[in-house]
Amino acid sequence: xxxxxxxxxxxxxxxxxxxxxxxxxxxxxxxxxxxxxxxxxxxxxxxxxxxxxxxxxxxxxxxxxxxxxxxxxxxxxxxxxxxxxxxxxxxxxxxxxxxxxxxxxxxxxxxxxxxxxxxxxxxxxxxxxxxxxxxxxxxxxxxxxxxxxxxxxxxxxxxxxxxxxxxxxxxxxxxxxxxxxxxxxxxxxxxxxxxxxxxxxxxxxxxxxxxxxxxxxxxxxxxxxxxxxxxxxxxxxxxxxxxxxxxxxxxxxxxxxxxxxxxxxxxxxxxxxxxxxxxxxxxxxxxxxxxxxxxxxxxxxxxxxxxxxxxxxxxxxxxxxxxxxxxxxxxxxxxxxxxxxxxxxxxxxxxxxxxxxxxxxxxxxxxxxxxxxxxxxxxxxxxxxxxxxxxxxxxxxxxxxxxxxxxxxxxxxxxxxxxxxxxxxxxxxxxxxxxxxxxxxxxxxxxxxxxxxxxxxxxxxxxxxxxxxxxxxxxxxxxxxxxxxxxxxxxxxxxxxxxxxxxxxxxxxxxx
Amino acid sequence: xxxxxxxxxxxxxxxxxxxxxxxxxxxxxxxxxxxxxxxxxxxxxxxxxxxxxxxxxxxxxxxxxxxxxxxxxxxxxxxxxxxxxxxxxxxxxxxxxxxxxxxxxxxxxxxxxxxxxxxxxxxxxxxxxxxxxxxxxxxxxxxxxxxxxxxxxxxxxxxxxxxxxxxxxxxxxxxxxxxxxxxxxxxxxxxxxxxxxxxxxxxxxxxxxxxxxxxxxxxxxxxxxxxxxxxxxxxxxxxxxxxxxxxxxxxxxxxxxxxxxxxxxxxxxxxxxxxxxxxxxxxxxxxxxxxxxxxxxxxxxxxxxxxxxxxxxxxxxxxxxxxxxxxx
Numbered sequence: 001x002x003x004x005x006x007x008x009x010x011x012x013x014x015x016x017x018x019x020x021x022x023x024x025x026x027x028x029x030x031x032x033x034x035x036x037x038x039x040x041x042x043x044x045x046x047x048x049x050x051x052x053x054x055x056x057x058x059x060x061x062x063x064x065x066x067x068x069x070x071x072x073x074x075x076x077x078x079x080x081x082x083x084x085x086x087x088x089x090x091x092x093x094x095x096x097x098x099x100x101x102x103x104x105x106x107x108x109x110x111x112x113x114x115x116x117x118x119x120x121x122x123x124x125x126x127x128x129x130x131x132x133x134x135x136x137x138x139x140x141x142x143x144x145x146x147x148x149x150x151x152x153x154x155x156x157x158x159x160x161x162x163x164x165x166x167x168x169x170x171x172x173x174x175x176x177x178x179x180x181x182x183x184x185x186x187x188x189x190x191x192x193x194x195x196x197x198x199x200x201x202x203x204x205x206x207x208x209x210x211x212x213x214x215x216x217x218x219x220x221x222x223x224x225x226x227x228x229x230x231x232x233x234x235x236x237x238x239x240x241x242x243x244x245x246x247x248x249x250x251x252x253x254x255x256x257x258x259x260x261x262x263x264x265x266x267x268x269x270x271x272x273x274x275x276x277x278x279x280x281x282x283x284x285x286x287x288x289x290x291x292x293x294x295x296x297x298x299x300x301x302x303x304x305x306x307x308x309x310x311x312x313x314x315x316x317x318x319x320x321x322x323x324x325x326x327x328x329x330x331x332x333x334x335x336x337x338x339x340x341x342x343x344x345x346x347x348x349x350x351x352x353x354x355x356x357x358x359x360x361x362x363x364x365x366x367x368x369x370x371x372x373x374x375x376x377x378x379x380x381x382x383x384x385x386x387x388x389x390x391x392x393x394x395x396x397x398x399x400x401x402x403x404x405x406x407x408x409x410x411x412x413x414x415x416x417x418x419x420x421x422x423x424x425x426x427x428x429x430x431x432x433x434x435x436x437x438x439x440x441x442x443x444x445x446x447x448x449x450x451x452x453x454x455x456x457x458x459x460x461x462x463x464x465x466x467x468x469x470x471x472x473x474x475x476x477x478x479x480x481x482x483x484x485x486x487x488x489x490x491x492x493x494x495x496x497x498x499x500x501x502x503x504x505x506x507x508x509x510x511x512x
Numbered sequence: 513x514x515x516x517x518x519x520x521x522x523x524x525x526x527x528x529x530x531x532x533x534x535x536x537x538x539x540x541x542x543x544x545x546x547x548x549x550x551x552x553x554x555x556x557x558x559x560x561x562x563x564x565x566x567x568x569x570x571x572x573x574x575x576x577x578x579x580x581x582x583x584x585x586x587x588x589x590x591x592x593x594x595x596x597x598x599x600x601x602x603x604x605x606x607x608x609x610x611x612x613x614x615x616x617x618x619x620x621x622x623x624x625x626x627x628x629x630x631x632x633x634x635x636x637x638x639x640x641x642x643x644x645x646x647x648x649x650x651x652x653x654x655x656x657x658x659x660x661x662x663x664x665x666x667x668x669x670x671x672x673x674x675x676x677x678x679x680x681x682x683x684x685x686x687x688x689x690x691x692x693x694x695x696x697x698x699x700x701x702x703x704x705x706x707x708x709x710x711x712x713x714x715x716x717x718x719x720x721x722x723x724x725x726x727x728x729x730x731x732x733x734x735x736x737x738x739x740x741x742x743x744x745x746x747x748x749x750x751x752x753x754x755x756x757x758x759x760x761x762x763x764x765x766x767x768x769x770x771x772x773x774x775x776x777x778x779x780x781x782x783x784x785x786x787x788x789x790x791x792x793x794x795x796x797x798x799x800x801x802x803x804x805x806x807x808x809x810x811x812x813x814x815x816x817x818x819x820x821x822x823x824x825x826x827x828x829x830x831x832x833x834x835x836x837x838x839x840x
Contacts, residue, residue, distance in 0.1 A: 035595065043553030115560045116553040170551055170564055173597050193596055194794065195786045222678060222784045223794065226662055230677040231784075233670045356797070387545025387799045394546075394558070408555055418555060428557035 024510055026217040026491070028239040029228050033197055033221040037188065038176040039154050040168050043116035043408065045501055052502045053199060053217075054094075055154035055182035056207075058085055058104070059147060061410065063498050065317045067147050070207075071099065071155055071183060072135075080142040080453060085150065087133040091206040093157035095181040101129035106158035108137075114168045119428070120149055120408065123450075141451040144458055148409045157181035185212060185506025196220050205506070212507045229486075232257055238491050238510070241503070243484035245306035245359060251486045260494055263308045264483040264501075265315045266406040267415065268358055270351075270368060270476040271435035277349050277399040279377075280435070284341035286473035291334035292375045293368055295327045299479050302363045307479035312466040313405070313415035315480050317499075319455070320412025320462030325470045327477075331374060338375045346376020352398035353381065354389040359481050365402060368476075393434055401434045404481070410500065412462040416446040420469055437474045519820075526816040533812040534585065537805040538578050545799040547594055581805075590809065591802030595795070600806035604788055609690050610680055611776055611787035617707035618772075622715040630722025631754065634730065646723075649716030657775050661709035661782040668705060676702050678784040706783045710775055714768060721764055725757035732756075758829050766822035773811055 034050040035042050052060070058072035069075075072085040091099040108127045111117045123145075126138040139146065156176075158166075165175030180188055183206065186199035199217040220237065222228040225244040231237045233254055243251060243259065251259045272289070274281030295309040309327045314320035338344065353365035362383040369379035382398065393401055407414035422438040423430035429443075445461045445468075452458040469475065483501055487493040490511045496504040547570070548561045565571050569580065581591065589599060596603045633642045669677030681702035684695040693699030729735060730753050738748045777789035784790070788807065795803040826833040 036597075042551070043555070115564065116556055118560075119555055119557070171568055171594055171597070172592065177597060192786075194791070220679065220784070223790075224781055224784065227665065227678050227782055227784050230665045230670050234673055234677045236677055236679075385545070385797070387549070387797065388543070390549040391546045405554075408553070414555075425558065428559070431555075431557065 024215045027237040029222040036177040040114040054184040239487040241485040245304040261484045268478045273435045279347040288337035294329045310477040314412040322463040322466040348378040349399040351400040353402040354386045355383040357386040547799040590806040593803040618711035622711040626718035633723040634726035652716035729753040
């Protein structure tokens with residue numbers, strides 16, 4: 001026993017010593033590592049997080065949901081359909097090539113050929129280099145989301161990629177999926193997929209004002225949440241995300257770690273299919289169901305406070321967020337609405353939910369089913385892993401289905417386009433509207449909002465859509481999932497975090 | 513010469529087993545989910561997904577897909593992983609050392625503990641230590657591996673901070689490319705908790721098995737006769753009795769390899785151990801069908817190899833046993 005204790009002390013000293021020597025090394029753990037080094041291969045949070053480390057966007061979101069200039073030092077709107085981006089001078093890629101307007105044009109062309117990103121850039125009809133440091137973008141109509149979209153442009157080293165192989169390959173080996181030359185604060189020095197990625201600071205980084213002092217960053221994917229938390233508490237890693245709701249208290253109680261949470265932008269909803277189940281076509285039934293769901297209860301009990309109750313798609317800060325809309329749990333009202341409906345004695349409905357896609361997804365569905373039972377809606381619930389869930393979702397295989405959504409554009413219209421507009425296989429609109437809800441006014445306002453550049457008018461349109469969806473009980477909004485990160489107390493993580501969940505690790509300061 | 517005939521027969525058997533597994537794997541792949549969902553972002557249109565599906569050949573009829581797979585498989589190509597974008601077999605082989613060392617470590621633990629403990633319990637039936645070991649083993653069998661693993665992480669990794677909580681740590685690459693954790697101090701420290709977790713299910717089982725077999729052997733005529741002949745107690749116990757308990761132990765051990773592989777999936781997941789089991793679970797989550805099928809075929813191969821080894825070991829332990837198919 002005594003030797004064991006000596007051994008433990010020795011290990012502790014050893015671990016402490018290494019910790020001291022590598023003060024500017026950041027060991028961090030996410031639930032997954034990037035699928036590819038190609039920033040255009042897959043549109044996902046993981047890809048964008050990586051892009052912010054090895055590339056820089058033209059401009060990026062700041063914590064107040066505004067835009068900060070990055071590789072574009074400024075921009076100006078020439079007319080309703082034209083925007084000019086002035087590029088920063090003297091920026092070099094990791095390969096040593098200078099970054100010019102030609103690279104930006106090349107990158108945008110490449111984005112327009114990526115199956116994942118082309119949708120975002122569909123409105124950008126022409127992109128030209130006016131001179132070495134000016135890029136002009138023309139859109140097919142007035143575009144209010146020009147700057148939102150520009151946050152997705154991470155200029156790539158066109159010479160470097162043209163030599164190695166420029167294609168975007170979704171499946172299979174490609175040059176760009178393994179090799180990288182960007183402008184970002186880090187380069188990749190080692191990568192073993194699924195095991196670790198080692199980032200080294202770019203010594204020639206253009207942003208000399210960046211306070212960031214991390215010289216080496218090591219990303220280890222740790223899939224299991226308890227293991228990830230244990231790794232942080234044990235001091236094996238300095239920064240983790242996401243943090244599961246069950247461990248929030250434990251991290252807060254730990255004096256060597258700190259927790260940062262933020263109200264997120266991913267809305268969790270239940271969609272009701274009136275086409276499959278006639279009861280759900282009855283507005284009073286839908287209203288009764290919305291009134292029967294105790295959002296606050298779900299957030300408090302199941303999410304452990306790790307969520308913000310929602311009555312609409314758009315989170316606060318989005319243009320479409322309508323401050324008048326409040327969660328409306330009221331069981332008595334729900335029962336009376338049900339009595340007034342065409343189904344006073346209740347009905348049965350099927351429900352499907354994923355069990356590994358959203359935080360506590362299946363528990364939320366179980367709770368919702370129990371709540372609906374109180375107004376005599378008998379739910380037959382099936383839960384399944386996301387791999388099986390998505391094909392079912394595409395088939396519209398149940399009367400009630402769960403869907404969570406985060407707007408890639410950080411704009412309200414994106415919610416309506418995918419979740420609430422009349423499904424149309426041609427345009428792809430309403431692709432995730434499993435309930436088949438259809439309202440001409442919603443369609444019209446959403447489409448109009450996509451070309452409305454007057455912000456006040458646009459806000460009015462978007463908020464009206466929220467109001468219609470609310471009054472019609474088009475779907476059951478539950479909550480916005482909170483975001484949580486945890487770090488060692490010497491890692492000054494707060495300033496680099498944002499609601500998009502793109503930690504700007506290039507600017508991260510780690511103290512001794 | 514019958515050893516060569518035996519090996520050839522086993523090789524044919526292995527091919528048949530792997531063929532059947534591949535057929536089963538292929539026929540269930542549609543139920544594993546839609547790989548396209550994992551390959552593209554949320555807002556990619558259905559039309560765009562269909563184009564990709566066509567490119568991957570996923571819209572071809574079952575027999576066309578299977579024939580293409582078999583054609584490649586006979587050339588040693590089991591398909592390309594969607595996620596790793598490398599040949600599935602290469603990906604699995606790259607993860608094999610980690611799993612092999614984990615299994616080796618836990619086999620070492622449970623053999624070095626279960627044999628002495630089993631013998632002790634068989635000889636000293638009434639001692640308090642026996643009582644304790646026997647009740648502890650019941651507990652050990654009943655607690656699921658992932659729970660044991662999480663408890664170990666919590667106790668030794670988080671609370672006491674004696675041992676690392678996840679991963680393989682520092683590894684040493686052998687000249688032939690095998691990455692080993694046995695040769696570095698850090699690698700050994702990282703092996704301790706996962707190996708204990710993995711052995712936690714086998715250890716109690718083997719203790720009970722060895723005890724039962726040993727007790728039976730101790731009561732047989734040849735043991736009594738050996739005693740009567742005046743042989744020393746240790747010789748009677750460890751040579752005459754123990755050797756005869758080994759046969760059933762090896763049989764069960766061979767069968768348990770399957771269970772052990774199943775439990776590497778759980779253990780590796782909890783410890784973020786970069787081995788085949790964790791790889792498999794991830795592949796299932798990502799609907800990486802080529803990798804899933806390659807994994808189950810590979811595991812089928814391991815089963816055949818292990819059973820072949822078990823048959824050889826029989827003949828070593830008991831010369832009266834003949835290899836299956838040998839002329840008596």
